[in-house]
Amino acid sequence: MRPVSYSRVRDVATAIATVTADAGAAYLAGGTTKVDMLRIYAEASQRLVDINDLPIDHIEVQPDGALRIGAMARMNDVAMAPLVMERFPVISEALVLGASAQLRNMASMGGNMLQRTRCTYFRDAEASCNKREPGSGCDALTGVNRGHAVLGTSKHCIATHPSDVAVALTALDAVIHVQNTGGHHAYPIDDFFLLPGGTPQREHPLNHGDLITAIEVPALPVGRNSLYLKVRDRESYEFALASAACALRLENGVVAEVRLALGGVATKPWRARRAERALLGQPATRESFARAAAEEMSDAVARPMNEFKIELAQRTMVRALETLAARGDVS
Amino acid sequence: MVASHLPDAVQGPGPVDVVLNVNGATHVVRIEPRVSLLDCLRDHMNLTGAKKGCNQGACGACTVWVDKRRVVACLTLAIACEGREITTIEGLAENGILHPMQKAFLSEDAFQCGYCTPGQIMSAVALLAEGHAGSDAEIAEWMSGNICRCAAYPNIRTAIRDVRDGVGGVGSAAR
Ligand SMILES: Cc1cc2nc3c(=O)[nH]c(=O)nc-3n(C[C@H](O)[C@H](O)[C@H](O)COP(=O)(O)OP(=O)(O)OC[C@H]3O[C@@H](n4cnc5c(N)ncnc54)[C@H](O)[C@@H]3O)c2cc1C
Ligand code: SF4
Ligand code: FES
Ligand code: FES
Numbered sequence: 001m002r003p004v005s006y007s008r009v010r011d012v013a014t015a016i017a018t019v020t021a022d023a024g025a026a027y028l029a030g031g032t033t034k035v036d037m038l039r040i041y042a043e044a045s046q047r048l049v050d051i052n053d054l055p056i057d058h059i060e061v062q063p064d065g066a067l068r069i070g071a072m073a074r075m076n077d078v079a080m081a082p083l084v085m086e087r088f089p090v091i092s093e094a095l096v097l098g099a100s101a102q103l104r105n106m107a108s109m110g111g112n113m114l115q116r117t118r119c120t121y122f123r124d125a126e127a128s129c130n131k132r133e134p135g136s137g138c139d140a141l142t143g144v145n146r147g148h149a150v151l152g153t154s155k156h157c158i159a160t161h162p163s164d165v166a167v168a169l170t171a172l173d174a175v176i177h178v179q180n181t182g183g184h185h186a187y188p189i190d191d192f193f194l195l196p197g198g199t200p201q202r203e204h205p206l207n208h209g210d211l212i213t214a215i216e217v218p219a220l221p222v223g224r225n226s227l228y229l230k231v232r233d234r235e236s237y238e239f240a241l242a243s244a245a246c247a248l249r250l251e252n253g254v255v256a257e258v259r260l261a262l263g264g265v266a267t268k269p270w271r272a273r274r275a276e277r278a279l280l281g282q283p284a285t286r287e288s289f290a291r292a293a294a295e296e297m298s299d300a301v302a303r304p305m306n307e308f309k310i311e312l313a314q315r316t317m318v319r320a321l322e323t324l325a326a327r328g329d330v331s
Numbered sequence: 332m333v334a335s336h337l338p339d340a341v342q343g344p345g346p347v348d349v350v351l352n353v354n355g356a357t358h359v360v361r362i363e364p365r366v367s368l369l370d371c372l373r374d375h376m377n378l379t380g381a382k383k384g385c386n387q388g389a390c391g392a393c394t395v396w397v398d399k400r401r402v403v404a405c406l407t408l409a410i411a412c413e414g415r416e417i418t419t420i421e422g423l424a425e426n427g428i429l430h431p432m433q434k435a436f437l438s439e440d441a442f443q444c445g446y447c448t449p450g451q452i453m454s455a456v457a458l459l460a461e462g463h464a465g466s467d468a469e470i471a472e473w474m475s476g477n478i479c480r481c482a483a484y485p486n487i488r489t490a491i492r493d494v495r496d497g498v499g500g501v502g503s504a505a506r
Contacts, residue, residue: 001365002365003343003344003345003363003364003365004343004344004364004365005341005342005343005344005364006341006342006343006364006408006410006411007340007341007342008411008413028408028411030406031406031407031408031411032388032403032406035367035405035406035407035408036387036388036406038365039386039387040387046344047341048364048408050411052411096472099388099476100388100391100403100475100476100477101401101454101457101458101461101463101473101474101475101476102391102394102401102402102403102454102476103388103403103406103476105400105401105402106402106403106406106407235475236471236472236475237475237476237478
């Protein structure tokens with residue numbers, strides 16, 4: 001790790017002014033991505049501005065029923081908050097199934113949105129990687145790409161987005177609140193995460209100095225009947241090969257409302273809109289679930305080692321839907 | 332408070348005095364801001380209990396507590412711990428008497444090479460305080476951040492159950 005300078009800030013305005021004024025500065029939250037990135041030279045900040053003391057760690061319900069999570073709220077604290085467990089089990093489960101207890105005590109919700117891909121070539125300074133060094137090529141295309149994406153890829157990058165909770169938040173139409181020296185911006189989560197296209201180095205619309213202050217989840221009764229299903233090489237402390245965030249409401253055995261998003265198979269947290277459309281009004285049977293899942297994956301593009309993900313993603317969706325359907329019409 | 336410790340003052344990148352509270356005692360170490368809590372403990376404070384396995388958050392050998400919460404010291408910057416309370420495996424025994432979890436690890440043979448053990452014990456004591464040791468499955472899930480290359484997992488779970496249930500004379504749960 002190269003030398004860095006450090007300062008701790010206590011209020012949001014100072015934090016934003018400090019980072020905005022210095023092109024080499026970056027926010028330091030839990031550090032579980034940032035310290036790792038600096039140590040492996042994948043990022044090169046010269047100054048860290050510690051935002052752990054900022055008063056933006058609330059987890060509360062708004063008057064309109066929306067859930068507001070402060071950017072500095074820790075993954076474990078959000079996962080274990082009774083109102084999150086009750087209203088949005090999919091958020092709680094996605095958090096608990098991510099990282100480890102220690103990392104979740106450190107990691108913030110804002111930092112989670114900005115974590116970097118686990119693509120091994122991105123992490124390896126010797127490799128060609130368009131995300132780390134734009135224009136240098138992508139070693140994953142011809143290398144070990146078993147863990148890589150099959151949806152939303154481009155010829156420049158096929159890295160998966162690693163976050164679990166962002167998948168749950170995508171299914172629920174969360175909004176990311178950002179502040180900068182010019183004011184406040186609110187990004188629907190699906191617009192926040194960018195497809196790689198020709199610019200895989202650009203993963204989100206934030207500019208230097210923009211601070212995520214909160215994540216808001218709209219009041220959504222169907223959220224109470226939701227789950228996160230994560231399939232991986234080992235049962236815990238591992239990133240997803242395929243995952244599904246799902247919320248479901250049936251009326252007389254027919255799908256009346258559904259939310260579905262995928263992790264582990266796409267270059268961004270992937271809202272499965274095709275599957276959702278195919279499910280609405282259909283009987284809650286294995287056959288209609290499988291048809292919708294196949295529809296979602298119909299233009300997936302596999303590489304030699306990750307073709308299995310196309311089938312795995314479908315099975316993951318079907319199992320998530322079946323599990324929720326079996327719980328009945330609870331909402 | 333000295334000027335360099337005022338909130339917005341920029342410190343480093345060269346060595347600066349950092350005041351740390353470790354195991355109840357105050358220490359001043361002269362380190363660069365980039366130094367991790369793990370390297371600070373091991374290389375600057377002679378507290379070598381916390382181990383360096385991966386240095387990237389993936390193994391848990393470096394687990395310590397910051398303000399009573401278990402964290403990985405390899406991804407924590409020491410300077411970011413100023414004003415916080417750090418506890419390491421060296422601070423677990425009281426007046427020379429081992430913590431019940433340390434005793435249980437000994438009596439249940441919950442280790443082979445011992446490299447992961449300080450991290451396992453710091454995690455295990457926190458696990459009981461968090462209330463995540465209800466079943467073996469819950470213990471396994473909430474202890475998954477501590478990898479054991481020797482695969483002593485069954486004995487580690489037994490030691491945790493012993494302390495949880497107060498069996499084998501190791502006393503009751505976390506203090
Ligand atoms: C071994 C390991 C396993 C993991 N497994 C999983 C997993 O299974 N699932 C999963 O979802 N995640 C996993 N993670 C990733 C982890 O969840 C993220 O590293 C963490 O959420 C990042 O949050 P942080 O507070 O530590 O961010 P930091 O590391 O402090 O910051 C990350 C980035 O965000 C910026 N930043 C931080 N906060 C803000 C803000 N409020 N506004 C603007 N910019 C900000 C920082 O400048 C930095 O660039 C794993 C990580 C490790 C090391
Ligand atoms: S897949 Fe993306 S992150 Fe991985 S090497 Fe290719 S360009 Fe880099
Ligand atoms: S050395 Fe810190 S987690 Fe491995
Ligand atoms: S006892 Fe050897 S690594 Fe756990």
